[in-house]
Amino acid sequence: xxxxxxxxxxxxxxxxxxxxxxxxxxxxxxxxxxxxxxxxxxxxxxxxxxxxxxxxxxxxxxxxxxxxxxxxxxxxxxxxxxxxxxxxxxxxxxxxxxxxxxxxxxxxxxxxxxxxxxxxxxxxxxxxxxxxxxxxxxxxxxxxxxxxxxxxxxxxxxxxxxxxxxxxxxxxxxxxxxxxxxxxxxxxxxxxxxxxxxxxxxxxxxxxxxxxxxxxxxxxxxxxxxxxxxxxxxxxxxxxxxxxxxxxxxxxxxxxxxxxxxxxxxxxxxxxxxxxxxxxxxxxxxxxxxxxxxxxxxxxxxxxxxxxxxxxxxxxxxxxxxxxxxxxxxxxxxxxxxxxxxxxxxxxxxxxxxxxxxxxxxxxxxxxxxxxxxxxxxxxxxxxxxxxxxxxxxxxxxxxxxxxxxxxxxxxxxxxxxxxxxxxxxxxxxxxxxxxxxxxxxxxxxxxxxxxxxxxxxxxxxxxxxxxxxxxxxxxxxxxxxxxxxxxxxxxxxxxxxxxxxxxxxxxxxxxxxxxxxxxxxxxxx
Numbered sequence: 001x002x003x004x005x006x007x008x009x010x011x012x013x014x015x016x017x018x019x020x021x022x023x024x025x026x027x028x029x030x031x032x033x034x035x036x037x038x039x040x041x042x043x044x045x046x047x048x049x050x051x052x053x054x055x056x057x058x059x060x061x062x063x064x065x066x067x068x069x070x071x072x073x074x075x076x077x078x079x080x081x082x083x084x085x086x087x088x089x090x091x092x093x094x095x096x097x098x099x100x101x102x103x104x105x106x107x108x109x110x111x112x113x114x115x116x117x118x119x120x121x122x123x124x125x126x127x128x129x130x131x132x133x134x135x136x137x138x139x140x141x142x143x144x145x146x147x148x149x150x151x152x153x154x155x156x157x158x159x160x161x162x163x164x165x166x167x168x169x170x171x172x173x174x175x176x177x178x179x180x181x182x183x184x185x186x187x188x189x190x191x192x193x194x195x196x197x198x199x200x201x202x203x204x205x206x207x208x209x210x211x212x213x214x215x216x217x218x219x220x221x222x223x224x225x226x227x228x229x230x231x232x233x234x235x236x237x238x239x240x241x242x243x244x245x246x247x248x249x250x251x252x253x254x255x256x257x258x259x260x261x262x263x264x265x266x267x268x269x270x271x272x273x274x275x276x277x278x279x280x281x282x283x284x285x286x287x288x289x290x291x292x293x294x295x296x297x298x299x300x301x302x303x304x305x306x307x308x309x310x311x312x313x314x315x316x317x318x319x320x321x322x323x324x325x326x327x328x329x330x331x332x333x334x335x336x337x338x339x340x341x342x343x344x345x346x347x348x349x350x351x352x353x354x355x356x357x358x359x360x361x362x363x364x365x366x367x368x369x370x371x372x373x374x375x376x377x378x379x380x381x382x383x384x385x386x387x388x389x390x391x392x393x394x395x396x397x398x399x400x401x402x403x404x405x406x407x408x409x410x411x412x413x414x415x416x417x418x419x420x421x422x423x424x425x426x427x428x429x430x431x432x433x434x435x436x437x438x439x440x441x442x443x444x445x446x447x448x449x450x451x452x453x454x455x456x457x458x459x460x461x462x463x464x465x466x467x468x469x470x471x472x473x474x475x476x477x478x479x480x481x482x483x484x485x486x487x488x489x490x491x492x493x494x495x496x497x498x499x500x501x502x503x504x505x506x507x508x509x510x511x512x513x514x515x516x517x518x519x520x521x522x523x524x525x526x
Contacts, residue, residue: 079147080105083181086174086491088129089147097130097144104181123150166443169455170495172488176451185483186447187431191476195424196360196464202351202401204414210343212316213323216332217291220245223310223328227339230324234315240339242310243332248291252307255284259302319343344412347405348384351418352396360422361386367401367420371410379403379410383420425462428470434480435460435468436489445488447479455492 080103082088082096094103126148128134140148152173165171174182224242227234234240258281265277288298294314301308323340326332349369353361361383369379381403390397401418403410410416435458436443442460445453458473474480481488 078105081178083178084487086178086182087149087495089149090145091147092145097146104177123152126150165496166441166455166457168496169443169492171448171455172445172453172491172495174451174453174491179451182487183484184453184481184488186479187434187482189428189430189470189474189476189478189480191427192429192467193424193426194429194462194464194467194469196357196422196462197419198353198357198361198422199417199419200351200353200357200399202349202416202418204410204412204416205348205350206322206342206344206412207346207348207402210317210319210346211322212319212341212343213337214240214313214316214339214341216243216336216338217334218243218245218247219333220248220331222326222330222332222338225326225328226312227315227321227324228328230321232321233319234321234341235318236315238315239312240315241326242312244310248288248293248311249307249309251284251287251291252301255281255288255298255301256305256307258284313338315341317341317343344405344408344410347403347410347412349381349401349403349410349416349418351399351401352391352394353399354396355390357422358386358397358399361399361420365420365422367403367418369401369403369410369416369418371414371416373414374409377409422462425469427461428474428476429467430470430474430480431482432463432466432468434482434485436485443489444474445481445485445492446474447481453481453488453492455488 078091080090080093082099082101082103084099084101085096088096088098088103090103093105095101096103126136126139127150128136128142129146129149130142130144134142136148139150142148174184220243222241223244226239226241258277261277262274262281265274268274285298288301289295291311292313293311297308297311319341321339322342323337325337325339332338363383363386365383367381367383369381370377381401383399384402385400387398387400430444434444436445441457443455444458445455448454456473459471461469461471463469
């Protein structure tokens with residue numbers, strides 16, 4: 001039994017020895033797996049590099065996946081452009097890198113436009129649209145896949161039509177599809193007559209020739225006022241006030257005595273005595289008239305032979321009492337204003353016109369008036385006077401208009417609008433919307449055909465009714481851009497700036513190594 005135990009002990013120890021190597025097997029297998037993963041990673045890396053080269057290296061792509069010639073031509077014909085920046089071209093959809101707008105597809109590849117002699121336009125070089133200093137002698141693409149923009153000879157040297165371009169502008173060449181997308185519209189320049197309508201705000205004032213003042217010519221007192229408030233309507237010959245004056249009473253007596261002397265001297269045999277008596281009576285009567293005593297009052301004095309204590313003064317004209325300086329019992333003296341009567345049947349309108357408007361206004365020109373209070377009413381009048389001096393504050397010229405005032409619709413100090421047409425002129429006329437104001441000059445874009453728009457500086461004459469007279473720069477029959485011409489303006493300035501930054505028509509003098517994306521050369525400034 002002891003022997004069995006002795007034999008069992010080495011047996012167990014032997015089993016442990018056998019089991020030990022079996023547990024170490026996985027350790028030795030782990031090294032093999034690491035090598036397997038390294039090989040698998042290398043294979044995946046090669047596949048990824050192949051995919052990248054397939055899509056980015058044209059030669060590798062053509063080697064693995066050749067395209068038929070017809071497919072390449074169809075793909076080349078598919079081009080995309082920005083409606084706001086037509087010089088941005090791409091062969092695949094995307095967004096404009098300048099304004100962010102989605103690129104639109106051009107149905108067919110643009111063909112070179114006709115040049116000055118009727119042939120194809122000559123391309124001087126190509127320019128990177130995103131970096132003006134990068135140019136190429138042949139078509140190329142930049143890092144973003146955008147096509148280089150061709151620079152034509154006529155864009156550098158002139159318009160191609162024998163017309164000098166305005167400084168800072170260049171001819172714009174766009175296709176029919178781009179014209180439609182940008183909404184560019186043209187209208188012909190025609191010969192016609194154009195008038196300049198002028199509209200000015202004026203103020204109603206009384207006609208100064210219809211204002212009458214009632215003044216005292218003697219010392220006295222106001223006994224009674226028949227017109228006792230401002231604004232009262234009076235008619236010519238209507239009693240205004242009664243005045244007591246000792247001088248008037250004495251003059252009445254002198255006149256009555258002189259008349260009595262004339263009657264006594266009728267039987268006198270002396271001609272001189274009769275003439276002297278008659279002269280005294282006539283002098284007394286004239287004196288009463290010079291004191292503004294009404295003729296009716298003198299006739300009543302002659303009929304009754306009685307001296308009146310007060311004398312009634314009548315209205316010299318029909319109108320409204322616009323001034324009242326006295327009350328009943330007021331003492332008056334010679335030269336004192338008593339009442340003011342204004343005839344408002346005709347009034348003046350004083351309006352301010354700007355200098356360029358006033359130069360064409362003439363006395364007697366017809367004018368039309370309307371008011372805010374009565375918009376439907378129109379009154380016809382005329383220019384009655386042009387003031388000789390300008391206002392230093394407003395730099396305007398005051399012009400006076402004369403209008404009838406039926407029903408007293410025009411009241412003093414009321415605002416009114418005056419319209420008149422200045423003398424019409426005949427010449428070349430274009431829509432006013434075709435003009436681009438720069439502050440120092442006016443520019444229009446003439447449609448030269450085949451999608452070409454030529455900037456021209458014009459001299460503008462009379463403007464009115466949505467039209468403008470062109471004195472020079474555009475001929476009758478030529479078409480000018482009237483809508484979306486601000487896009488042409490910005491594009492023309494941009495093209496001129498690009499040409500100026502690259503030194504005019506100077507392309508790269510030395511070829512540079514061709515870079516990625518087909519770059520042939522770079523400008524000196526890069």
